[in-house]
Amino acid sequence: MRPQNVAVVGATGAVGHEMLRVLAQRAFPLASLRLIASPASAGKKVTFDGAEHTLVAPSREAFSGLDLALFSAGASVAREWGPVAAGLGALVVDNSSAFRQDPEIPLVVPEVNARALENNPRRIVANPNCSTIQMVVALAPLHRAFGLEQVVVSTYQAISGKGARALDEFDAQARDLAAGREATHSVLPGVLAQNLLCDWKHDADGWSEEERKMVFETRKILGMPSLAVSPTTVRVPVRNAHSESVWARFAKPVTRAEALEVLRGAEGVTVQSESGPGAHPQPRFASGKDDVFVGRVREDASDKRALHLWVVSDNVRKGAALNAVQIAERVLR
């Protein structure tokens, strides 16, 4: 790939920081780098790879002359500026929910549906939701081997999924509770320290936004518009890396040994199937790593066509920044 003119939009955020780290770690060839954040941050300095950059606010000028714009600044910024950046010639990869449901815009996890990138008239690619990405990386190879029919998933989602300010608030809550003080909240919808929260907006039918995203996005990525997907999403007091308990039923009977063999050969998956303490996938171990870690693979006790899996991955990395950079690498190579 020739050196690229790249902008990171939302460069001061949790995902933006990780994007910068991923670009450096993968030695992504940069001709120039523009760091974009909100108007409140414009003019502040950020150091990346030993060089100092001045943050700029979004503007037509900021989006001119780019090959690639990696957006992680929320849906309203993406809706306003994504089409501008694409119109000015950049490939846009957006981490928000702004474009995921648009039938003209590919929603891509490269290990699963890279072919969707071949039809991208608007030069915008949507990065899926973090909980969906790690689940489909684990399920797609099993689907190819055994034919997926149904998924039931419960998530154990880390605080970093709510951004940098939520992490700071969680730390303050943990300190307050440890000191015997009342904990307060303004970014998180409640006290998460020593607690669990179902902290997404619910619709009239009781489903959370995050659960609806997992249903829609899993179906779109796998190209299975009527796949049965039943999620329950939960926020847990873990700083980084989401975990998921996944039950999946297939068209064919499948044994634990067959499933492990398929998963061991799958791109982007590391199998951790040893028994004993510490041998299964864990958020602390998965943090900062690229792969989706799969373990606790079990045949269902009463259904020969069903499996249970425990799936852990860094939500800010594979669930956002890394997946976006991998998409760009596939398109721009």
Ligand SMILES: NC(=O)c1ccc[n+]([C@@H]2O[C@H](COP(=O)([O-])OP(=O)(O)OC[C@H]3O[C@@H](n4cnc5c(N)ncnc54)[C@H](OP(=O)(O)O)[C@@H]3O)[C@@H](O)[C@H]2O)c1
């Ligand atoms: N965290 C995750 O695990 C994760 C995973 C998948 C997808 N996402 C999505 O990625 C996006 C960013 O998430 P995050 O967790 O990184 O959030 P965050 O930590 O709150 O960061 C938000 C970033 O957006 C910038 N921003 C806000 N308003 C802006 C504006 N008007 N113009 C330009 N930049 C603006 C902020 O800049 P300032 O510092 O100047 O305010 C900051 O850099 C969200 O859409 C989120 O849903 C997050």
